[in-house]
Amino acid sequence: MNPQPPGSTAHGAEPTHTSQPSSKAARWRLAGALWLLGLPGVVAVVWALLPPLAANAAMFPLPLWAIVLLSGLQTAVLLALAVGVGVWLAPRVGLAAPAVSAWLVGQPVGPVLRAQWLPGVLGGLAGATWLWALSRLAPEALKPSDPGSAMPLVVKLLYGGVTEELLVRWGVMTLMLWLGWRLAQRGKGRPGAGVVGVAVVVSALLFALGHLPAAQAMAGALTLPVVAFVLVGNVAFGLVAGWLFARRGLEAALIAHVLAHLLSHPLL
Template identity: 70%
Template sequence: MESRPETSASASRAEHAVTLPDGAPKRWRLGIALWLLGTPGVVAVVWALLPPLAASQALLPIPLWAVLLLSGLQTAVMLALAVAVGVLLAPRVGLAAPVVSAWLAGGPGAQAAPARWLLPGVWGGIAGAAWLVALSAMAPEALRPAAATTDIGTVLVKLLYGGMTEELLVRWGVMTLVLWAAWRIVQRGNGAPRPGLIAVAVLVSAVLFALGHLPAAQAMAGALTAPVVLFVLVGNTAFGLLAGWLFARRGLEAAITAHVLAHALSMPLL
């Protein structure tokens, strides 16, 4: 009997990702778990929006509560779509959220996983923090904060939304979709994705990740000048490459760990 492509892809990647236990969780259970994992980031973003919107609520076309509700719903729906894409397509191209999957399945993988994903995630977080600190010295004047970040709303947005929700949106959703599409087009869905296709998916998702930071940069700088755009694209693409590599090699949880730690370790120094 001919093996299914997704089975072949997963088997070939087993040496790089955490081994999942027998009896992997049903898709809907994994989807709900990952969506709940990203939801605190959605709440953090809405909370951070409250003070500036409240200060100018007289200019809002609809009540403040409606603006906040719509903003939260929009992000929550985007998160749900990204989670669904990953749940449906990641197993076909050998990508996984191995720790969450092992936990839901109740298998031994949940206990054996840390050696496979935690240490790479920690090293990735240290490298990411060092990169963010180094970048801060080269930041255009318009993007340099007047003081170190101490506002709890900003901190939570960076840790919860940046570290967790963004990884679900960009890596679990976008990177998985890009890799699956390239695999279907180039290899016609046969065998495991080639290393070149994985590299393309990591790069594309990293660039899209960087582009997604331009609106925030514009709000902070007032205008998207060439130095601002170059700084944002180079800085975020570099970290996106690291997070994408961790996702491909060690699983989603390694990328999340690196992203959260990069922010947590660098914030006191910025």
């Protein structure tokens, strides 16, 4: 293999950090930090599921506490797998979590974030505008009859903004880019723009498909308007987040996703 030099990115952007995890201990520290970063989102989404689970507790073969525990453990394990994949493969294809990596080795985080915050903020503004525009076009089946049943903001921020990015961008997109790099370039050189683009698109599509079960639960059925709305809406933002990850680093995608939910929430 011929991985990119530390500090480079898959698109050839300006370096955003000076350190990549180079030892097993450093990789374990990065994995632990990222897993802990995504864990509050796991707790938040399980907490949000408590009311519907409690309402249907009589239908479950296990006690409510066991259902809740298993649900949380399942998501936490998936998060651990995604984090592990990213920590293992990201340095090989020029992807990184530069701010977290800098913090773990005692380097200043501010200079690293300066290269990420503006693209992240612009991505968040674009995402919030997109979410607001989409909400005007949402199928009736996806509009909650009771506004109080909508997903709490804390879940959108912690799970949607952070945990989803670790699962989809850090885990899935990194894996897609590594596979494309190995297949198209035999693992040599830095991933080309076409390989990066395919990884961004595929991960955005998978990100969108992952929202279909929740849409089905809300709408009752996956009709064509519901599927089209969910796919178009989420693929578009997935492309933005994927580009930010490839170009600037994981934290830029995190900033954009969190900010998109934060700014759009009062408007929806």
